[in-house]
Amino acid sequence: MSARLAVDIGGTFTDVVLEAGTAAHSIKLLTTPDAPERAVLDGVRTILAEAKVPASDVTLVVHGTTLATNALIERKGARTALVTTEGFRDSVEIAWEHRFEQYDIYMERPETLVARDLRFGVPERVAADGAVLLPLDEAAVRTTARQLKALDVEAVAVCFLHSFTNETHERRAGAILAEELPGIAISLSCEVCPEIREYERASTTIANAYVLPRMGRYLGQLEADLRSAGIPGPLLLMMSSGGITTVETARRYPVRLVESGPAGGAILALTVAAENGIDKAVAFDMGGTTAKLTLLDDLHLQRSRQFEVARAYRFVQGSGIPVRIPVIELVEIGAGGGSIARIDALGRVQVGPDSAGSVPGPASYGRGGTEPTVTDADTVLGRLDPARFAGGKLPLYPDKAAAALKSISDQLKTDSAGAAIGVAEIVDETMASAARVHAVENGRDTADRTLIAFGGAAPLHAARMARKLGMKKVIVPVGAGVGSAFGFLRASIAYEVVRTRHMRLDLFDAKTVNGLFAGMRQEAEGVVRLAAPNETLVETRQAFMRYRGQGHEIAVALPNTNFDTGATAEMRRRFEETYATVFGRVIPKLEVEILTWTLSLATARPLPKPAPEPKAVGAPKASSRRELIDPATGQRAQAAVHERESLAPGMALDGPALIVEDGTTTVVPQGFRARINSLKQIVLEDVT
Known part of the structure; x- marks a missing residue:
């Protein structure tokens, strides 16, 4: 019997799911932050033993991890240098040249991943149209390489101006650095993020280089440990885009693994929506550290090409490190079971964003935690069975939960139950508010949707949150506590390629665009076929378009066929239809332009048909x-x-x-x- 494993490492729990034939098994373990692979291997051994499935039957392991994210947040990546066009080494510090908190006189920007003394410029210059204005000074690159060697650099990011139009200089510099610095991880922006916008491209390339050595070692060790455990199946990695890829690709572009866990949950929610014939839904994933909310419309997930990591102000856009990667668009807030509650200076109950995590964990875990958390409030409210938490492997202590809540109840002049009510209401309202704002920002509403709840804490709070959002229905899928891991096993093997080619719609060049997509298809297929040599592939194309003069674009779906000279009218129709959905109107008689093109290739994973309604059999007897x-x-x-x-x-x-x-x-x-x-x-x- 073939079996498949899925592993999701979260901030508090590591979830392991085993599907063997028609049977499914799951287990939750506390994450081991000092060595994440330890909890993974412990969970794999335990679940195989409990299911009585030999390791040799496992044909596939799909893994989602927060390791890349945590390395960026905690600044625990490699000692990284930046090599860029001479005169532009401070671009990553100048960033967008704006204040993300205009009236905060104590505003602090996130620290750059590369200190100024590790940023080097070399003479070269490419124009915006790809023309070479100044040839690459190869001698300067070799001199820089010797300096980097003396500084004990572990990784190098190379990002030259306008390399997305002409990558020759960047590739030659990368080859020289590889020759002069054997064993050093090198990331080129023309490979990691070949898109317009210098700051975001450099930031993404630096982030990739920063986590590359650590992720390479981790994935290599995990792959070897799984082999030692007798598991023959390949290890595949979940990406933030909702697709899975090979270890080889993950090692080259580990930045694409950021937010891989929430992506798995979104895939599960999409499957559940299809099984129930639901067109509009909100995926609600609440774990131990954070809560994630994603919109689903017409059985499609919203997607984006930019994400921020390690925000200095957790909920303020522009305060983090931008990474331009394919990502399922979601809102993430510090509202999980481990989120810490307190009374602020104005006497209000505040919850999160900081979390007790797995060490020491909420006070009710009895592992040394003393600060009140959402899990402690849920315990006092009677929602959790102390003997059944995490499958009975982690007993809860209601007395310790009540004692922790005393710091709140004393200030509010109430009892522990009153404090627990306050904590629960605040965290539910915080999540509901985030869902409302996210919906409005995307031109949507929440009232006519179904809430799909999964994650260890979501089913505890889902009904109350649905009522706050005006929703009438909530669905809790099977295995909801480990929902993201179940989603991993339903994801497609996929890869997305992006190219920036600026083009006015009235000057649309069908031959150029067709050639561009042909090259993108070839690159994407080369990656996907490593893990799916014989499967049917589904192609998805998008163009990022805007009215001429605007600063940002919207994603517009394109047909998967070659364009002809009459494509202009159809592309404008698609753009205006999308624009009206987002902004409520179109702007007549204004030129339209395309900036960036994307092509995604994925193995075919048809969504299930709606299941029939069962015959009513009456009410069950309570245990x-x-x-x-x-x-x-x-x-x-x-x-x-x-x-x-x-x-x-x-x-x-x-x-x-x-x-x-x-x-x-x-x-x-x-x-x-x-x-x-x-x-x-x-x-x-x-x-x-």
Whole structure:
């Protein structure tokens, strides 16, 4: 019997999922920050033993990791240098030349990943149209290489001006550096991010070089450890775009692994939406450290080409390190089970963004944590069974949770239950507000959507959040507690190629564009075929377009066919349709231009058809009862407790109730009804 493994390393928990035939098994372990691979291997060995599946049956391992993200946030990457066009070494520090917090006189910018004494300029110059204005001074590159060697540099990022139009100088400089500095990791911007906008291109290339040595060592060691454990299947890596790729590609472009975990969750949500025939949804992933929200429309995920890492002000755009990579567009906030609560200077309850993580963890873990967290509040509210948390492998201590909340209850002049209600309401409102803003920024609304909840903490908070957002339905999929890992196993093997070629729409050159896409297809297919030599591939094209004179573009879907001389009208129609969706109007009689082109190639993974509704079979019998406090009303009630494994399709129950499983607990508040659909997913419906 063939088996497949998925591993998701989060800030608090490491999730492992095993699919063997029609059976699925999952396990949660605390992440080991000092050596992330330790929790991975412990989890793999444990789940294989519990499922009685020999390691030799595992044909595939898909891995998502926060290692690249954490290295950037914690500044624990390689000692990196930048080689750029002479006179432009300070561009990465000048950045966008604006204040992201205009009225904060103490505003601090994020530190650059490359200090000024490790930034070097060499004589060369390419014009915006690709013409060589000044030939590359190869002697200067060799002199720079000797300086880098003396400075014990571990990685080098090469980013010359306008190399996205002519990469000759950059590639020659990279070859000289590789010759002079054997064993040093080298990243070229013409490979990592061949796009217009110098600062973002340099920032992305530097980030890639910064994490490349560490990720290379980690992936090499993990691959060797899996082989030693007797697992013959290949190791594939989840990318931020929602596709999976080979270790070889991940080693070259580790920056593409940033936000790989949330991408897996979005893929799961897309599958669940298809299974339930839902056109509009919000994917809600709440783990131990953060909460992530993603919009789904017409069974498509929103995607972007820019993301910020290590923000100095966590929720302020422009305060982080920009990386231009294919990414599923989402909003991420510091609202997880481990998020720390406190009273601020104005006497208000604040939750996050800092987290207790896995070490020491929330106070209720009994591992030395003393600060109150969301998990401690959920424990006091009666939502969590102390003996069932994380499958019973991590007992909770309600007394320690109540003691931690005392720092809040004393200031609010209430008891631990009152403090827990305050913490729960604030974190729910924070997440709901983030969802509203994210929807509005994308020209969408939340009220007519379905909430798809997964992650260890999401089913605890989903119903209350849905009510705040005006949603009437919540779906909790099977294995929700480890949802992102399940999503890894449903992702396509994929790769995206991008090229900047500026072109006015009224001067559209079909021959040039067709040749451009042919080259992009060849590059993408070369990567995808490494892991999928015989599978059917699906091609997706986009153009990033704008009205002439605007500073930023919008993504416009393109047909997968060659263009002819009559393509101009169709491209304008597609642009105006997309523009009107985002901004509510179009601008007549204004020229349109295309700046960047992308081509994505992925193995075919057709979405499932909607499952039929099961026949109603009545209400199940509760296994026990537990006192549950409803934050919306402050009232206590005896809630029926149901084991999720005992609930069959067609069963329905009314709140207040708790549906417990190893990875999470689903809270069914008063006024909600839970029913089990034909796929054993929990569907919560507001019946008030």
